[in-house]
Amino acid sequence: MSWFRFWRRKNGGVATATRPGAPDALDDRRRLQDAPYVLPSDDKEINRLDFQHYMLRYTLRGNFAAPIQQPMSILDVGSGTGRWAFEMARLFPNSNVIGADIVAPNPDAMPADDGTRPDNYAFIQGNILEGLPFADGAFDYTHMRLLLFAIPEARWPDVTRELVRVTRPGGWIEMVETGPQRNGGPAMDQIVSWITQASLKRGVNPLLGPRIGEFLHGAGAVNVSARDIALPVGAYGGRVGRLAETDVFGVLQGVKGLVASQNLATPEQYDSAVLAARADLNNYQCALPFYIAYGQRPG
Numbered sequence: 001m002s003w004f005r006f007w008r009r010k011n012g013g014v015a016t017a018t019r020p021g022a023p024d025a026l027d028d029r030r031r032l033q034d035a036p037y038v039l040p041s042d043d044k045e046i047n048r049l050d051f052q053h054y055m056l057r058y059t060l061r062g063n064f065a066a067p068i069q070q071p072m073s074i075l076d077v078g079s080g081t082g083r084w085a086f087e088m089a090r091l092f093p094n095s096n097v098i099g100a101d102i103v104a105p106n107p108d109a110m111p112a113d114d115g116t117r118p119d120n121y122a123f124i125q126g127n128i129l130e131g132l133p134f135a136d137g138a139f140d141y142t143h144m145r146l147l148l149f150a151i152p153e154a155r156w157p158d159v160t161r162e163l164v165r166v167t168r169p170g171g172w173i174e175m176v177e178t179g180p181q182r183n184g185g186p187a188m189d190q191i192v193s194w195i196t197q198a199s200l201k202r203g204v205n206p207l208l209g210p211r212i213g214e215f216l217h218g219a220g221a222v223n224v225s226a227r228d229i230a231l232p233v234g235a236y237g238g239r240v241g242r243l244a245e246t247d248v249f250g251v252l253q254g255v256k257g258l259v260a261s262q263n264l265a266t267p268e269q270y271d272s273a274v275l276a277a278r279a280d281l282n283n284y285q286c287a288l289p290f291y292i293a294y295g296q297r298p299g
């Protein structure tokens with residue numbers, strides 16, 4: 001099947017290539033220079049995203065919640081390493097699956113899976129903040145997961161409208177987001193506050209996860225369903241708790257340089273808060289929320 005039917009002919013708008021900048025002197029992590037995205041964009045983050053993908057698939061019991069049947073065209077916005085999209089392409093071998101991200105994944109840094117990308121998968125560079133380069137109604141199912149640190153607060157309504165626009169009438173749109181750790185104790189609360197302040201300085205509000213169902217409603221989706229779960233973080237939560245702990249502390253390491261560069265904390269203050277937060281996980285029974293919402297384009 002031709003991929004060309006997906007493209008938006010009007011502007012052909014494939015985003016210009018975005019490259020992470022040089023490693024930050026404060027934490028040796030690379031970040032995007034020309035986007036508000038808060039998290040790093042480097043090989044360490046690729047590993048974390050893959051790890052997180054497997055954790056989410058395990059804890060959410062699968063890769064999607066919307067009642068999709070046999071979608072023929074699937075779009076993953078902010079596709080990251082492409083892991084989710086690869087798996088969907090294999091699960092629905094008759095579909096065409098597109099992963100769109102502001103950064104093209106570095107093939108050399110991709111951990112081996114079965115060695116090949118499915119033939120029914122394609123990547124396209126795209127910046128959701130500039131509008132997606134796809135025709136109206138091009139996809140049966142549109143998915144966006146964990147773009148909370150990428151989308152400025154004021155842009156959520158039009159980003160969600162864009163997801164609905166590229167989905168066919170009757171097709172499904174699904175979003176999965178997270179939010180700050182809860183019940184982490186004073187050190188974790190301090191880190192969450194630093195990260196929130198650092199993000200807000202870039203226009204990004206990391207507290208909007210609970211509102212994704214509302215954004216779908218506001219963008220005109222119908223049959224919207226929203227739910228959330230909280231994963232235990234720390235050994236008290238058994239296997240899931242240990243997975244979530246690794247993921248959470250991967251994120252905390254990833255934003256240290258940003259927090260320090262904004263003089264919210266010195267790297268030493270940040271490191272000692274991270275140590276204290278880790279020691280407190282089980283005492284306070286820290287939890288990490290995830291929000292899942294899906295809805296249908298009317299028609």
Ligand SMILES: C[S@@+](CC[C@H](N)C(=O)[O-])C[C@H]1O[C@@H](n2cnc3c(N)ncnc32)[C@H](O)[C@@H]1O
Nearest residue numbers: 037078079080101102103127128129145146150
């Ligand atoms: C936290 S990762 C999530 C990746 C993937 N959705 C997942 O669940 O594993 C966020 C992704 O959004 C991408 N991103 C950041 N800003 C973006 C933008 N403006 N448009 C498209 N993608 C963006 C990043 O490059 C990164 O791959």
